[in-house]
Amino acid sequence: MSHEPQAMNEFELNTTIANLRDLRESDLRDYDAVYLGDIYCRIYEANFLEHLADLEEGLQILQDQGKRAYVTTYAAPRNDFLPKVRKMLEVSAAAGAEAVEIHNLGILKIAHDEFPQLPVHIGGFANVYTDAGAEALRGFGAVRFTPNYELSLDEIHEITTTCGAPMELLVHGKMPLGISDYCFLLEYEEKWGIKCPDLCQKELFVKQGDWAMKSVGKGILSGKDVCMLEHLPRLLAEGHRYFRIEAVSESPAYRREVASVYRAALDRTIGGDGAVDEGWWETLRRHARIGLCNGFYFGKSGMDYAGIRPDAIGSLSTISRAES
Amino acid sequence: MAAPVLLAPAGSPDAVLAALDAGADAVYVGLKGWSRGGARRELGWDELAATQRQVASAGRKLQVAVNTIPKPQERAQLFERIPALLDLGIDEVIVNDIGILAALERRFPELRLTASIGCGAQTVADVAFFRDLGAHAVVLPGTVSPAEMREIRTVRGIRVEIMVHMVEEFVLLGKCWMPSYVHLKPSPLPTVFPSEVADAGDAPEGALRGMRQTGSMKRGGVGACFRICQQPWELYASGRRVDARLFPGRQISRIAEVKAYAEAGVDVLKLQGRSLPVELLAPLVRRYREAIDAGTVSAADEIESAALPATWAVVGR
Numbered sequence: 235m236s237h238e239p240q241a242m243n244e245f246e247l248n249t250t251i252a253n254l255r256d257l258r259e260s261d262l263r264d265y266d267a268v269y270l271g272d273i274y275c276r277i278y279e280a281n282f283l284e285h286l287a288d289l290e291e292g293l294q295i296l297q298d299q300g301k302r303a304y305v306t307t308y309a310a311p312r313n314d315f316l317p318k319v320r321k322m323l324e325v326s327a328a329a330g331a332e333a334v335e336i337h338n339l340g341i342l343k344i345a346h347d348e349f350p351q352l353p354v355h356i357g358g359f360a361n362v363y364t365d366a367g368a369e370a371l372r373g374f375g376a377v378r379f380t381p382n383y384e385l386s387l388d389e390i391h392e393i394t395t396t397c398g399a400p401m402e403l404l405v406h407g408k409m410p411l412g413i414s415d416y417c418f419l420l421e422y423e424e425k426w427g428i429k430c431p432d433l434c435q436k437e438l439f440v441k442q443g444d445w446a447m448k449s450v451g452k453g454i455l456s457g458k459d460v461c462m463l464e465h466l467p468r469l470l471a472e473g474h475r476y477f478r479i480e481a482v483s484e485s486p487a488y489r490r491e492v493a494s495v496y497r498a499a500l501d502r503t504i505g506g507d508g509a510v511d512e513g514w515w516e517t518l519r520r521h522a523r524i525g526l527c528n529g530f531y532f533g534k535s536g537m538d539y540a541g542i543r544p545d546a547i548g549s550l551s552t553i554s555r556a557e558s
Numbered sequence: 559m560a561a562p563v564l565l566a567p568a569g570s571p572d573a574v575l576a577a578l579d580a581g582a583d584a585v586y587v588g589l590k591g592w593s594r595g596g597a598r599r600e601l602g603w604d605e606l607a608a609t610q611r612q613v614a615s616a617g618r619k620l621q622v623a624v625n626t627i628p629k630p631q632e633r634a635q636l637f638e639r640i641p642a643l644l645d646l647g648i649d650e651v652i653v654n655d656i657g658i659l660a661a662l663e664r665r666f667p668e669l670r671l672t673a674s675i676g677c678g679a680q681t682v683a684d685v686a687f688f689r690d691l692g693a694h695a696v697v698l699p700g701t702v703s704p705a706e707m708r709e710i711r712t713v714r715g716i717r718v719e720i721m722v723h724m725v726e727e728f729v730l731l732g733k734c735w736m737p738s739y740v741h742l743k744p745s746p747l748p749t750v751f752p753s754e755v756a757d758a759g760d761a762p763e764g765a766l767r768g769m770r771q772t773g774s775m776k777r778g779g780v781g782a783c784f785r786i787c788q789q790p791w792e793l794y795a796s797g798r799r800v801d802a803r804l805f806p807g808r809q810i811s812r813i814a815e816v817k818a819y820a821e822a823g824v825d826v827l828k829l830q831g832r833s834l835p836v837e838l839l840a841p842l843v844r845r846y847r848e849a850i851d852a853g854t855v856s857a858a859d860e861i862e863s864a865a866l867p868a869t870w871a872v873v874g875r
Contacts, residue, residue: 340680340682366657412734441794446794
């Protein structure tokens with residue numbers, strides 16, 4: 235297994251994979267770590283969080299590849315989720331998961347009380363907005379934090395300098411924007427002749443005026459891909475070492491090619507050269523259906539782009555592009 | 559079986575009086591500049607002081623929502639003012655953030671802190687977490703059933719409130735940043751306390767006390783969310799436009815289950831709607847008062863959602 239970043243020239247690049255099929259189809263050579271599971275829906279196709287034999291196998295696959303094997307957890311559970319969550323945490327601990335990502339505060343309490351051997355990474359839905367929030371969750375065993383996506387880099391830096399909490403930042407991919415108790419896609423089973431869990435495997439966008447978002451059933455993601463390629467020198471200079479490519483709803487090709495770009499860019503930046511290859515840029519643009527944005531990192535609306543490449547902004551017209 | 563407390567919303571001193579007159583046991587209001595939902599439905603300091611005197615003289619309780627998420631420097635300024643709230647006799651404060659809840663609990667142990675519905679609690683484990691964090695009460699959404707509530711009530715040492723009358727939007731409260739994805743516009747915090755006006759000197763409004771994150775539902779702001787989820791949108795599937803529709807949302811009115819919630823051990827029945835005008839608020843509170851006093855009410859008597867204005871759903875809760 236690989237080790238946590240220790241030196242200033244080390245970092246962790248990670249992603250999320252929801253099921254065994256996706257894991258087997260993914261080339262993970264450029265990742266250091268993977269979170270297993272889908273946080274939105276219990277009946278997502280073969281979700282690791284419900285299929286515990288698959289989870290054990292998935293953890294073993296990652297360990298065999300020398301990756302840090304993490305497990306994620308549901309962002310908005312109800313009471314009836316919790317027995318399975320406990321079993322999942324038990325399996326994860328027994329199978330050697332190196333950490334569990336937690337978005338829900340009740341699951342945090344369960345993990346803290348019943349599985350203290352599992353290091354806890356706090357997910358973006360846990361709503362860490364300030365240093366006080368991070369400190370409060372440290373009291374429940376949290377060792378790494380994905381701040382709420384609405385925070386700017388300045389606000390994140392304030393948290394890290396105040397309490398020293400290591401942050402994990404989404405550097406590329408579709409940013410989570412919300413979660414629902416209700417999957418409206420189920421209304422289309424009869425009309426489309428497609429049953430759950432295949433419904434949310436389609437590429438689905440909701441569009442309104444000059445914005446669009448991606449639907450994964452109970453989850454809503456940004457329509458544009460957050461892209462921090464141009465800003466990696468700043469992220470590293472501010473001490474960040476944990477970087478996420480959010481690809482849970484993407485293809486294995488996306489997962490592989492985007493990671494390849496970021497691995498090369500991070501290596502080059504650490505070597506003192508922050509230049510961005512044109513080929514990297516073309517790869518990211520090709521995989522971004524409707525353009526790129528910077529999320530909330532620069533204190534603006536989440537779909538804004540603050541970089542130097544005007545072509546990054548993209549166009550909503552590409553939503554209706556025929557699927558290749 | 560003790561009858562649950564009826565906790566009503568109010569966005570003005572008149573609304574507070576109307577809620578009390580209609581039978582509310584307690585009323586919650588927003589503190590100007592510090593509550594989600596916008597300045598139009600918040601009380602300034604003088605209004606708050608006068609309202610607290612009226613509520614106390616009626617033998618009822620006033621809760622104050624301080625449910626934005628202040629940045630560290632803003633948080634310190636808020637903490638300086640908490641003693642003034644306590645001096646008024648207000649010790650029940652509603653918050654929306656784990657960090658401010660933990661910090662307030664440490665600094666002001668005499669405060670009784672409620673984790674608001676925006677904190678996202680839905681399960682028995684969530685309630686136990688907020689108890690351990692130092693909350694005196696936690697608010698759950700009306701989507702939580704009486705059966706779920708029975709399990710939740712096995713957690714002791716914390717008051718459990720349920721928002722029995724509310725709008726359920728597509729995205730869960732406290733887990734939505736769709737509006738700020740589209741539009742985020744920081745705006746200066748208004749002044750609240752008399753001392754702040756004196757301290758401000760020639761500084762522009764907000765310069766001393768920070769910014770509201772208008773557009774952020776979680777952090778709060780004026781006219782907070784631009785109602786992204788209430789506007790029609792088009793659905794594209796694999797590149798084809800396949801539908802035009804709205805996100806699903808609904809009015810929840812669980813008045814028919816007042817008795818079931820009481821039997822499940824719920825301590826407080828809370829109504830949503832600080833922006834409701836007096837003429838809508840008073841009959842709403844009265845209906846729930848009657849339901850609590852009667853111990854039950856038939857499902858046929860449910861309050862129809864059409865009684866509420868369409869614009870009420872998101873802004874100003």
